Amino acid sequence: MVRGADIVVKSLIAENAEYIFGYPGGAIMPVYDALYDYSAQIKHVLTRHEQGAIHAAQGYARVSGKVGVVLATSGPGATNLITGLADAQIDSTPLVCITGQVAAHLLGSDAFQETDVVGLSMPGTKWNIQVRSVEDIAPAIAKAFHIAMTGRPGPVLVDITKNAQVEFGEFNYIPCTGIRSYRPFQPINTQSIQAAAELINKAERPYLLFGQGVVLAHAEKELQEFVDKTGIPAACTLLGSGALPETHPNYVGKLGMHGNYAPNLLTNKCDVLIAVGMRFDDRVTGDLKRYAKQAKVIHLELDPSEIDKNVKCAVPVLGDCKKSLAMLTQAVDQKSHLSWLEKFRELEAQEKEAVVANDLHATHGGLHMGEVIRLINQFKEKDAILVTDVGQHQMIAWRYFDFKTTRTQVTSGGLGTMGFALPAALGAQLHDYKKQVICVVGDGGIQMTIQELGTIMQTKAPVKIVLLNNNYLGMVRQWQQLFFDKRYSFTELDNPDFIKIAEAYNFKARKVTEREDLEAAVAEMLVQDGPYFLEVVVEKEDNVFPMIATGCSVEEVRLS
Amino acid sequence: MNRYTILVYTENFIGILNRITIIFTRRGININALTASESRLDGIHKITIEVTVTPEQIEHLVKQIEKVVDVIKAYYFTDNEVVYQEIALYKIPIESLDPSVEKVIRQFNAHIIAAEKEFVVLEFTGHKEDTQALLEILKPFNLLEFSRSGRVAIAKPKFSVQEYLNNQT
Numbered sequence: 001m002v003r004g005a006d007i008v009v010k011s012l013i014a015e016n017a018e019y020i021f022g023y024p025g026g027a028i029m030p031v032y033d034a035l036y037d038y039s040a041q042i043k044h045v046l047t048r049h050e051q052g053a054i055h056a057a058q059g060y061a062r063v064s065g066k067v068g069v070v071l072a073t074s075g076p077g078a079t080n081l082i083t084g085l086a087d088a089q090i091d092s093t094p095l096v097c098i099t100g101q102v103a104a105h106l107l108g109s110d111a112f113q114e115t116d117v118v119g120l121s122m123p124g125t126k127w128n129i130q131v132r133s134v135e136d137i138a139p140a141i142a143k144a145f146h147i148a149m150t151g152r153p154g155p156v157l158v159d160i161t162k163n164a165q166v167e168f169g170e171f172n173y174i175p176c177t178g179i180r181s182y183r184p185f186q187p188i189n190t191q192s193i194q195a196a197a198e199l200i201n202k203a204e205r206p207y208l209l210f211g212q213g214v215v216l217a218h219a220e221k222e223l224q225e226f227v228d229k230t231g232i233p234a235a236c237t238l239l240g241s242g243a244l245p246e247t248h249p250n251y252v253g254k255l256g257m258h259g260n261y262a263p264n265l266l267t268n269k270c271d272v273l274i275a276v277g278m279r280f281d282d283r284v285t286g287d288l289k290r291y292a293k294q295a296k297v298i299h300l301e302l303d304p305s306e307i308d309k310n311v312k313c314a315v316p317v318l319g320d321c322k323k324s325l326a327m328l329t330q331a332v333d334q335k336s337h338l339s340w341l342e343k344f345r346e347l348e349a350q351e352k353e354a355v356v357a358n359d360l361h362a363t364h365g366g367l368h369m370g371e372v373i374r375l376i377n378q379f380k381e382k383d384a385i386l387v388t389d390v391g392q393h394q395m396i397a398w399r400y401f402d403f404k405t406t407r408t409q410v411t412s413g414g415l416g417t418m419g420f421a422l423p424a425a426l427g428a429q430l431h432d433y434k435k436q437v438i439c440v441v442g443d444g445g446i447q448m449t450i451q452e453l454g455t456i457m458q459t460k461a462p463v464k465i466v467l468l469n470n471n472y473l474g475m476v477r478q479w480q481q482l483f484f485d486k487r488y489s490f491t492e493l494d495n496p497d498f499i500k501i502a503e504a505y506n507f508k509a510r511k512v513t514e515r516e517d518l519e520a521a522v523a524e525m526l527v528q529d530g531p532y533f534l535e536v537v538v539e540k541e542d543n544v545f546p547m548i549a550t551g552c553s554v555e556e557v558r559l560s
Numbered sequence: 561m562n563r564y565t566i567l568v569y570t571e572n573f574i575g576i577l578n579r580i581t582i583i584f585t586r587r588g589i590n591i592n593a594l595t596a597s598e599s600r601l602d603g604i605h606k607i608t609i610e611v612t613v614t615p616e617q618i619e620h621l622v623k624q625i626e627k628v629v630d631v632i633k634a635y636y637f638t639d640n641e642v643v644y645q646e647i648a649l650y651k652i653p654i655e656s657l658d659p660s661v662e663k664v665i666r667q668f669n670a671h672i673i674a675a676e677k678e679f680v681v682l683e684f685t686g687h688k689e690d691t692q693a694l695l696e697i698l699k700p701f702n703l704l705e706f707s708r709s710g711r712v713a714i715a716k717p718k719f720s721v722q723e724y725l726n727n728q729t
């Protein structure tokens with residue numbers, strides 16, 4: 001017989017969890033006490049805030065493809081997880097969060113640090129459960145891992161009352177292999193493959209959009225084989241970046257509000273639109289009433305509720321896109337679409353001239369964020385991981401970073417959570433200390449979770465932090481400039497001395513304000529073995545272009 | 561907008577009703593009526609939801625409901641695809657029970673299911689339009705209380721949750 005708290009830890013070990021990101025407190029103390037005995041088998045990372053813990057687990061999950069594990073106490077510990085849960089839910093990130101809860105006999109009595117975390121987290125979890133007795137702990141954790149990881153991944157939460165943690169029970173771990181009410185994988189309908197292949201074979205201007213679904217399904221190779229055989233131009237969403245090498249001859253760029261010119265504009269010129277593992281987010285589609293109306297849409301998607309949700313499709317192909325892409329590749333004709341591809345290249349040249357050239361090679365005025373990313377590309381390792389926060393720097397870094405392989409970008413896509421980057425970079429780095437992890441963050445966002453510098457210090461994770469400081473909540477300021485008559489209402493920041501803060505946390509740190517110092521500084525950062533903090537003071541009022549303004553159609557993408 | 565009946569078969573799991581209703585709340589959709597009970601199959605619950613929405617919305621809602629891990633299967637039907645009833649109870653003071661009221665009771669084929677010193681309770685089962693019609697008639701007779709259930713429904717098209725469960729993939 002072992003204590004419930006030991007069962008919690010032994011269950012996590014049985015699931016091969018490598019890290020727990022957490023923060024202790026009264027209602028979870030028995031589990032923390034148990035952890036003391038298992039430090040050789042599972043590592044615990046003490047963050048400085050529960051939000052930091054869950055974002056770190058997200059960063060870990062996104063680069064590793066494994067479940068991220070979070071531990072927190074009841075009440076405020078649990079409520080501090082809510083932002084991360086919502087973020088992981090919308091970005092399909094597998095997490096298992098374990099929260100302590102007051103003893104079962106106190107439930108509903110407004111006991112100290114009692115909060116209804118099951119109720120609070122319901123809309124932000126794929127599944128959640130409260131466990132009130134010791135024998136239910138292991139089965140609940142087994143189910144949690146199964147649900148988090150299978151089908152469309154997502155966050156789950158297991159709330160364990162304190163009495164269950166201290167009761168004694170048998171430990172006999174049986175992994176969950178199936179739940180009768182839950183069918184994560186649909187068998188692929190061969191007729192839909194046939195119908196899709198016919199449309200594709202007849203198409204004159206077919207166009208493929210790929211999203212994170214490809215990464216989650218480990219279908220990068222299948223995607224590339226499909227594109228190779230069909231010769232179809234392919235563009236990615238924010239979270240799809242890297243699933244197809246950017247150097248691939250058919251890769252045409254990025255979709256969405258601040259994506260590339262050609263991929264947005266030509267969405268309304270294709271005749272067949274093949275969407276793979278993406279959900280037609282409004283940041284991708286712009287005005288739906290004027291989105292790809294001329295095209296027949298084929299949607300390869302695992303989640304049935306995504307079919308016809310935003311864009312009606314002619315042929316839905318439900319199921320794991322690793323399988324459906326392979327089947328589709330079998331069924332389609334070998335082809336090329338060179339003149340259609342040429343259209344993308346022509347517009348790409350226009351974007352280069354109007355936007356990219358100056359973004360990357362500005363010669364006067366303040367430093368441009370793009371220059372920093374260009375230099376990072378020059379000195380980074382091939383498979384370096386980019387972690388970004390939310391705002392202008394996120395869009396610029398995404399636009400210009402060289403994504404050479406899959407799972408090299410971690411960012412908050414669907415929720416757009418400021419404060420995500422710093423802890424997520426820590427989690428990404430812990431998965432592999434030897435990988436280069438570069439965290440690009442704004443002066444606003446870094447201050448939302450800046451305390452996690454302490455966790456980086458304590459874990460010695462060699463994260464490279466690049467603070468792009470424009471002294472503004474830049475993205476909001478850009479909107480104020482373009483749509484609110486330059487009324488910069490509460491977006492300018494009086495910032496602290498970031499270098500002093502970084503140094504207080506034992507970081508090697510450097511601040512760059514001049515163009516001539518930038519290259520050496522980036523180079524110096526990227527040869528460091530340990531953590532490094534580089535602050536780059538950039539132009540205060542730069543804007544991110546191209547841009548599709550809210551309510552506009554993809555064809556109204558503007559270059560200035 | 562059409563009136564639909566959604567039949568949801570679920571595991572008997574704490575919080576499942578909440579998980580289903582927040583799907584409607586989040587989209588600002590009002591549930592007309594909801595009933596929940598055990599189904600014919602042991603351990604499986606059946607939730608019947610009546611809702612007035614567009615054809616696109618009902619598709620969307622049912623897919624979202626099916627996405628809930630503990631939901632086994634959800635189906636939706638238009639009114640003419642289901643046999644459905646709602647039960648209504650009416651509390652009438654004894655002194656209102658004059659011949660004209662008794663005539664109405666007979667006409668509607670309603671039943672007195674409880675008779676106390678000061679009031680009787682009338683039961684009438686039918687569609688909302690019918691129970692509502694009786695309500696309107698009884699209101700002027702000092703009707704003391706009225707209570708109506710959500711709909712219970714049986715679908716006409718053939719489907720089998722049992723078969724679905726047997727067909728594990």
Ligand SMILES: Cc1ncc(C[n+]2csc(CCOP(=O)(O)OP(=O)(O)O)c2C)c(N)n1
Nearest residue numbers: 391392393416418442443444445473474475
């Ligand atoms: C938690 C949170 N609050 C508010 C916002 C709205 N928002 C989006 S971008 C942005 C500005 C970000 O400023 P900064 O971190 O300095 O990045 P910059 O845009 O200047 O690169 C804000 C406030 C958000 N995305 N997340």
Ligand SMILES: [Mg+2]
Nearest residue numbers: 442443472474
């Ligand atoms: Mg800023």
